[in-house]
Amino acid sequence: LAKTTQPISMDSYEGQEVNITCSHNNIATNDYITWYQQFPSQGPRFIIQGYKTKVTNEVASLFIPADRKSSTLSLPRVSLSDTAVYYCLVAGYGGSQGNLIFGKGTKLSVKP
Amino acid sequence: DVKVTQSSRYLVKRTGEKVFLECVQDMDHENMFWYRQDPGLGLRLIYFSYDVKMKEKGDIPEGYSVSREKKERFSLILESASTNQTSMYLCASSPSGGTGMRGSPLHFGNGTRLTVT
Numbered sequence: 001l002a003k004t005t006q007p008i009s010m011d012s013y014e015g016q017e018v019n020i021t022c023s024h025n026n027i028a029t030n031d032y033i034t035w036y037q038q039f040p041s042q043g044p045r046f047i048i049q050g051y052k053t054k055v056t057n058e059v060a061s062l063f064i065p066a067d068r069k070s071s072t073l074s075l076p077r078v079s080l081s082d083t084a085v086y087y088c089l090v091a092g093y094g095g096s097q098g099n100l101i102f103g104k105g106t107k108l109s110v111k112p
Numbered sequence: 113d114v115k116v117t118q119s120s121r122y123l124v125k126r127t128g129e130k131v132f133l134e135c136v137q138d139m140d141h142e143n144m145f146w147y148r149q150d151p152g153l154g155l156r157l158i159y160f161s162y163d164v165k166m167k168e169k170g171d172i173p174e175g176y177s178v179s180r181e182k183k184e185r186f187s188l189i190l191e192s193a194s195t196n197q198t199s200m201y202l203c204a205s206s207p208s209g210g211t212g213m214r215g216s217p218l219h220f221g222n223g224t225r226l227t228v229t
Contacts, residue, residue: 034217043116043202043220044155087155089218102147104154 004088004103011109018075020106022088025069033064033071036087038105044087048073075108083110115139116221118203124227131190133224135203142208144186145170145218146178149200161186162208193228200225 005023012018024033032051036044048055050062050071061074075082085105119134137144145160147170157170159178167178175197179187186205190197201224206216 036218041222043204043222044218045220046217049217102155102157104152 004090006086006088006103006106008104009107009109011111012078013111014079015077018078018082018108018110020073020075020086020088020108021070022073022103023070024088024090027068027090031068031090033062033068034089034091035060035062035071035073036089036102038085038087044085047086078108078110080110080112082108084108116203116205116219118201118221118224120224121222122225122227124229125190125193126229127194129190129193129228131193131226131228133188133190133201133203133226135186135188135221136184137186137203137205137219138184139205139207139219140183141205141219142183143206143216144180145204145206146176146186146188147202147204148172149202149223155202158188193226195228198226198228 032049034049035047037047038044048057048060048062050064052064052068055062063072073086085107087102087105089102116137125131143162146158147155148158149155156172158172158176159167159170161167161180164180164183177189177191202220204218204220206218
């Protein structure tokens with residue numbers, strides 16, 4: 001299982017771009033990288049998933065370098081409502097059943 | 113939209129009680145999970161199930177058991193609740209389909225905050 005490491009917290013201001021990097025040095029060939037967002041008193045919700053290069057959706061972009069040992073979640077022009085905890089999860093498609101273990105997440109605080 | 117429903121938002125139990133936390137999903141997902149979440153420790157996996165009557169231990173199964181008699185329902189059982197099991201409990205589900213279990217995005221419920229006194 002690929003262990004993930006993220007910064008514990010980050011601060012930003014409204015309108016700025018925020019990049020949160022996750023390290024996963026022992027990522028396996030069949031592993032995908034998935035990011036989740038969690039607001040207080042709610043369960044985490046899926047934001048974006050990727051395997052390599054760049055993925056973009058209406059919420060965020062995900063950048064994955066060629067060696068796949070890290071990934072960066074990019075939130076464009078954050079607002080106060082983006083204040084949340086962000087988790088990256090590395091897990092594979094197919095293969096045997098296994099644990100899905102989250103890291104400790106990054107607490108993003110967006111200030112006015 | 114997938115809906116994962118946890119039966120209680122808040123629960124207060126006494127030490128030694130047997131506690132049942134219920135979770136139901138409405139999207140016919142094969143896989144279901146129970147996590148607990150504590151400040152500074154993030155999400156920790158207790159148990160998961162990839163099929164009816166099947167279960168696998170996660171990272172911290174001690175003091176817990178699970179039951180999955182129907183595909184849509186996954187129950188977490190605290191046989192004898194203790195104060196160190198005071199926590200937020202989160203249930204999640206995901207499909208298997210052609211992509212397998214571990215890469216499919218998880219869908220979470222909103223959690224049950226359990227207090228054991």
